[in-house]
Amino acid sequence: MNVLIADDDAASRLMLQSLLTAWGYNVTAACDGDEAWRILCEPEPPQLVILDWMMPGLEGPEIVQRLRVKQFESPCYAIIITSRNAKDSAAQALNAGADDFIGKPFDATELRARVAVGHRINCLQRALSEHIDDLKQSLSRVKQLEGIIPICSYCKKIRDDHDSWNQLEQYISDHSEARFSHGICPHCAEEQMEIIKTLKHRSA
Template identity: 50%
Template sequence: MTQCRNGMTTRGNTPVRILIAEDDLTSRTLLVSLLEKAGHEVIETRDGMEAWRILQMPDAPRLAILDWMMPEMDGIEVVRRVRATDTELPAFIIMLTCRDTKTDLIHALDSGADDYLIKPFDAGELRARMGVGIRIIQLQDALLQSREDMAYQATHDPLTGLPNRRAILERLERERERCARNGETLAIGMCDVDRFKAINDTYGHQTGDEVLCGISRMLRESVRSYDAVGRLGGEEFLIIAAMPTGARPYQLFDMLRRQLHQTPIVTRVGALPVTISIGVCVTARDSSLTEMLALADEALYEAKSQGRNRTVCKGGAPENLDDTSP
């Protein structure tokens, strides 16, 4: 079973949303009756311009039956416009017409129609062609979902769900370039879980994983909506925070450290007190990504050397460095 982006599920003969564009009232009424009896949700219109408008909507029907000859815009032109639109979820379009020559069939299919139904149509043939359309839609949805899953797995840490090292460093490079253009201050915080090896050795790696997930969740929920958090690897995380020139990045990062210090992480062995050390780098306009990471790593080493559970800042104004107490 596949979940479509418009919220409707398709499987076998499961109901779908269908657009019928047909100016002949008798033919349109018959189509609507047959499809609604089959459980489908039908949207109907009598002219091509309205059909084109509906097919441009974000929640447009994934299957459409278009009459060839319609007021305002004919079915062939509607198909051409739909096929010229860049979309990952194209509609399956059945062209409905009295024209029955091979030349007409080729013209309709060459224009972008997926199938062809000749009037007067047989109800059984309509059901069969609808079944083909639904199967095609299923395959499209499954392919898109598979591609999205692969993209997510390539950019996210499987344990914590945070952006992985590659993804967070790519985000850092984009933010560095953006802040350089806009004259903003960019700060990064390299976070390391204090005495994490002791947690693993004492309580086991599953508990250690729960600690990492708990810290990830706290960081993600505590940073501002436009900041970014990623897992560099092991017990190290990276926070990216852009702010106006003159802001005090140290306070933002130290608030996170204090919050974690005051919030035990719930695990299978109970709530464990956990702390982190944070090395903060405040970038200069011409700082490279490598230089920023090196400064943050140096600041993190100092935080560890000073007794852990500390925030140390490099590259900021002196007033940003005035508090390293737990």
């Protein structure tokens, strides 16, 4: 998983970057809020971001507010890390749109566990997003069959979007998950038997 770290303190940045790399994450580091936001707006943004609260340029809570307003293709799990003393800091960060909050000095074991939670949530959100896409595709096919379908009153062929006339069974196969097995109904069987008998009689 790709992780972005944004902290203006070089020592804290090195510490976080080294630990997360050792835990198997692909880490990118930004030294201020503006650089962090630029990286988050790139075509394939990181799936998890750890933001210092107070940084030059955009601050951590401002970045998460922007993250929640901008509609990203895949969701980004945001953790804010800070040494702020105020009692309501965690609430402020979470209300701004952060998914989690960690105080400085951080505990490495706790940080690892919280990042793992972020990874798990991110995987679940991606799986859910894929299921929704599948459902949307299925739904669009169902809608096509629910619309007005032009059919020939005589031969029962159906006109498609390209003005071609198709057999009914071909059209349904193309626009749904339905497949056809081929048999003969008793009425048609009887008719066909009569035709065969007539042909045999003529040939004899």
